[in-house]
Amino acid sequence: MNSQEILAGDRGALARALTLIESARADHQAQARALLRELPPRQTQRVGVTGPPGAGKSTLIESLGLLALEQGRRVGVLAIDPSSQRTGGSILGDKTRMEELSRDSRAFVRPSPAAGALGGVARRTREAILLLEGAGYDLILVETVGVGQSEVAVSHLVDTVLLVALPGAGDDLQGMKRGLMETADVVWVNKADGDRLPAARQAANQLSLALRLLGSRTPGWQVPVLAGSALEPPQTLWDALQRHFTPEVVALRAQQGLYWLERGLEDRLLAHFLSDTARAQEWNHLRNRVQNGEISPEDALAELFKR
Ligand SMILES: Nc1nc2c(ncn2[C@@H]2O[C@H](COP(=O)(O)OP(=O)(O)OP(=O)(O)O)[C@@H](O)[C@H]2O)c(=O)[nH]1
Ligand SMILES: [Mg+2]
Incomplete structure (x- = not known):
């Protein structure tokens, strides 16, 4: 499907583009972003x-x-x-x-x-x-x-x-x-x-x-x-x-873009940080200890970043 079909009102093409957006595959997501730029x-x-x-x-x-x-x-x-x-x-x-x-x-x-x-x-x-x-x-x-x-x-x-x-x-x-x-x-x-x-x-x-x-x-x-x-x-x-x-309410959309940029960075940093197995294990361990009141969140963070 391409942007021309979507602009021409092709509902099938639109449905397929939505499926692309919903896909977990990185190449599908890149295709979707390219499509969005053309609209x-x-x-x-x-x-x-x-x-x-x-x-x-x-x-x-x-x-x-x-x-x-x-x-x-x-x-x-x-x-x-x-x-x-x-x-x-x-x-x-x-x-x-x-x-x-x-x-x-x-x-x-x-x-x-x-x-x-x-x-x-x-x-x-x-x-x-x-x-x-x-x-x-x-x-x-x-x-x-x-x-x-x-x-x-x-x-x-x-x-x-x-x-x-x-x-x-x-x-x-x-x-x-x-x-x-x-x-x-x-x-x-x-x-x-x-x-x-x-x-x-x-x-x-x-x-x-x-x-x-x-x-x-x-x-x-x-x-x-x-x-x-x-x-x-x-x-x-x-x-x-x-x-x-x-118009004032519409102007707030720029702030919303910034909000999602920051949430996106948080998600990616966290995923990157936890992609190391040993680190992910230590993170889970510290979470449990904080939850059980064995350690303060501040001490846990200090321990996590000691290395
Ligand atoms: N009498 C009456 N019934 C309503 C009204 N609005 C919705 N209903 C009924 O309430 C039920 C639930 O309506 P939905 O529109 O599915 O509610 P919803 O908030 O979308 O539900 P979820 O998506 O499941 O959270 C349906 O049986 C509707 O027919 C209303 O204004 N008056
Ligand atoms: Mg509903």
Whole structure:
């Protein structure tokens, strides 16, 4: 496959290029990078969609995506799924949840690639975003389950983080990870329909109060907390996402590049350092001793670098 086919809208070529990006082989990755260099830069909007399992992220992405198509946008959907034990495989595995969007020629939905270490997942997602953008998709939606570090990773990959929360008892909200709340730019309390409507409104109020105390990661931005149903066109959510998407926010992409450069160096240095078997053994030994409280982290580091 080549860049001409991708620019011409060949979906098969695009799928094959994504497979290249997902490959663990160094030559495949080099080919993918060469391909990415041939694609023109475009003005795009990137939104991360995070939240607890079953909150309705995929359903909301479908509704939001369909709304975006009506606005004349072209929509690309990706997933970050670093956990390997999720039942049923990938986050987007159940295609039925994005059936309409998947079928539309102006959208491209990529089910989650195989799980892996977060560094690798982030690299693949970053390149997949660039590839979809090069292919002409101007709204990229990235789904990730908010359990663990992936919500932090996604916040460094997108312009806007949308947190999908669930209505429920107050203690649900207390239980929601602080990290999830801290990375959110827009909060959507989902399943605000039928019997759940009062609970959803109450949850939205509580979250709104909590977020006022936490502040937001974008200076001058008050995180809006909306309640609604993913089963209907989420127009208020669409408007909030557009309000957050300012030139100042887009300018932060340069910082994100630096962030991934530094994470990449850390990963490579660590891999290089531990490629020596004796050193790797000593490292594991020291880790155990630190964990058992037998030695301080500082003393362990001093010992490791003594030689
Ligand atoms: N009533 C109602 N049901 C919803 C709504 N949004 C999603 N659902 C249902 O909730 C279930 C989970 O929805 P998903 O969209 O798969 O949730 P998810 O957050 O993507 O789930 P994971 O990817 O597995 O973490 C499905 O059965 C949906 O039909 C909503 O707004 N109202
Ligand atoms: Mg999902």
